[in-house]
Amino acid sequence: MATMRQAARITEENAPKGKPVKPDAGAPADNTKRRAFGDIGNIQGVTTRAQAAKDKVGTKPQTSLRPRDPNATAAALRSKVAQPSRPAGVSLSSLLQTRAESVPAAKAPVVCPESPLPDIDKNDKHNPLAASEYANSIYNYYRRVEPKFKVAHDYMQTQCEINEKMRGILVDWLVEVHLKFKLMPETLYLTCNIIDRYLSIRNVTRKRLQLVGVTAMLIASKYEEIWAPEVNDFVYISDKAYTREDILAMEKQMLASLQYDLTVPTCFLFTARFRKAAGVADDLKVNQMCEYLSELCLVDVTTNKHSLSLLSAAVLHVALTALGRADTYPRTLARHARYKLEEVLPAARHIVSLMRKAPESSLRAVYKKHCSSKFGEVAKVEVPVLPEATEL
Template sequence: MASRPVVPQQIRGDEAIGGGKQGKGGAAVDARNRRALGDIGNLVTVRGIDAKANRPITRSFCAQMLANAQAAAKAENNKKQVPVSVDGAAPILDGEVVAVKKPGAPKAATKKVVSKPKAAVIEISPDSVEQDRGKEVKCGNKKKEGVSKKKAQTLTAVMTARSKAACGVTKKPKEQIIDIDAADVGNELAEVEYVEDIYKFYKEVENESRPHDYMDSQPEINTSMRAILVDWLVDVHNKFELSPETFYLTINIIDRFLARKAVPRRELQLLGIGAMLIASKYEEIWAPEVNDFVCLSDRAYTNEQILMMEKRILGKLEWTMTLPTPYVFLARFIKASKDSDHEMENLVYFLAELGIMHYNTSIMYSPSMIAASAVYAARCTLKKSPGWDETLKLHTGFTEPQLIDCAKHLVGFHGAASKNKLQVIYRKYSSSERGAVALLQPPKALLVVPPNGH
């Protein structure tokens, strides 16, 4: 049966038990200063301060110490007895005693007493050894159970984290915003240094140039007539091969003029010709001549009438031509759609032109809203995922819920385009040159047939 010597603890007051009163068998007389081993645990009182030992001293550990001391006879001729600090309760580490200084006490206050076989003996039963076997430490192989436990916990934590990541339990990182101007740093025409300020200014002033709802103030013109005029101007725009900027500026000039002055029905086409002539001179390098417009109108108007209408328009609008149209926002928002291609671009322009042709959409929503909704509707039509991301939200200034209503109008126009009497825009984007995007199936989630078609 394994046994170990026990050195009684020092009584409070710096007096070692070896110098105090003892009874027979080396037991202390004062039983009040003795505590059961199970109550002591790893805490030893040092002058009223609880100090925790570096490693636990259990019955099984002491038994293992004695067994290791006998097994080390090959290296050591004589058995070494373990010295224990009485008052300091120094921790035992691999057969060596580490001295512990008591705070505020003189050095002479700590004694080292060599344990003697004659001291009180505590027997360790095999049952207790079996119970504590899981806590044993193999000192001969330098393996510490505490370290192995720590490694096992770290491995478990790593495996748990990997499992959560594989199952998608962990939180996804926040979506990064892409710098859409990074590729144009060396392009002087892109104006990367100023582009953000330019579009910030466009957003601030776009409402200043928006025409109000003027249809009630026009006695001879209705929304259907306006749609016919826009449909004809799309055809003229294609024949002259003008730039998209010219088309959107033409529609803006027409709406602003109609919002300020009543126009007879017979002069509505003349207004469209004068507006496109002004927009061509403003945007194009080689603008069409007045005679070209006379021929396209089947000589319904003379050169003098066209020039006179041009003068009236400029006077009424106070020569204000520099303003944000839907096109300037379309160019920026298409660029912000990182996965855009030619099909995506054609579809966006198709939806935007449908929105411009219909009076309610053109007047109800701002140019930036129409452009952003066209991009969103095009992404939904082409099943781009996600339909709206953080990059588009940053550059457009709109969230997905804000675009739903306008996008539904555009998708509704797309769904009804094949059956509409005005077929110029539909034929334009049904050609192979435009990717035949008008033939695509509109998204059912946004498909709402607009009332009255206009």
């Protein structure tokens, strides 16, 4: 080894100045002592003093000169937080299970959801005339627009020549006309709705009040009936007090004033729905009693202070009470009507007072109509007794 090093040194001394000396092919290169190779860290088997010091102390990763991506940095931090440190030889699933068992479970509040609305249309699925798929939507619409078409019970105070008594006489006479023409029940309720809505926005003289009544029934008949009475029939029934031209002119004026809004909720519609909810839709006696009580409410304008849906629920409650039914306000009825019994009782007491006054009232058209056997003589049923407000 010494002989080879001496030969290399002699060759380097004898070499001309300025020319590189080619190393002997047989002599091994000592790369550890050359600066150029010492700075390169990827040579296998070469370890410099600086690198050894870094390995001993521990080096930090080189930082990149490029700007960091904030999203990548946030993701890296989240991954570090999400990955819990665990001892060697312990799986992540077992560690998570151990931690979950050590943490007490929070007590969730117990919520008892309300049972769904009872399906009262299930027996009409195969009846296309019942429109069971749309029944709930239709009555939800009626409930939504009910305040829009509600008339104040004291609107007669804005009239100059007519009063509540005249309005009652008109409706009582229209009940007889409705019976003579054999019209549908819906026609009578829509007629009274048109009269009240028109009188609440237009002043009418005493001479033209009957014209308003017959025109309202003509409009309602065209809307509800398959074969509506002709204009000449109303001219005849009013004893020719008005001409055909008068009725047609009033029809245009009323429709324009009401903005042609004729699809409106009535007491008849809500009562029919609530009878179905109470399970008495096929009970003829209950239906006849409800019709009698509803027509009593049509004659008395003060019943307008109650909403139609509330008044309909009260009508059914009084009818069931008067006929001696066991459950006078079933839970299903309360769910569909959206009223508690305490809310219905004030209107029910008002209806009972009308029943008590009917036999001795001067407006006897409704009472005489329902005293006949054709309508079940329900007007002769004993007036029920309801609890007073102090007993609730």
